[in-house]
C-alpha cells in the first residue's frame with residue numbers, strides 16, 4: 001500500500017468514533033479524535049479482537065478483548081509485556097472521503 005487508497009466516506013467516522021475498514025487487503029482501524037483522523041492496524045495482536053469494538057478516549061484505544069490499551073500515535077500496546085506493534089497509516093480527507101496509506 002505505497003499510495004493512498006480510498007477507504008470510506010468521512011461521514012462514517014464522526015468525531016470520537018472508530019471504524020474498521022478493509023483497504024488493500026488490510027484491516028485498518030480509522031479513528032476520529034476531535035476532528036483529526038488516525039489509522040492503525042485494526043486487529044489486536046494479542047488475540048485478534050477487532051479494536052473497533054473497544055473504546056476510544058483521546059488517542060487511547062482499549063481493546064474489548066482483554067483490556068490492552070493501544071496508542072493510535074505509536075501503534076504500541078502492552079498486555080503484561082509489550083505486544084507486537086500495530087502498523088500505522090496516514091489518513092487524508094479529500095472530497096468527503098478518507099484515504100489511507102501504510103507508513
Ligand code: FES
Pocket residue numbers: 044045046047048049063064065066067068079
Ligand atoms: S485480544 Fe485485545 S487484549 Fe486480548
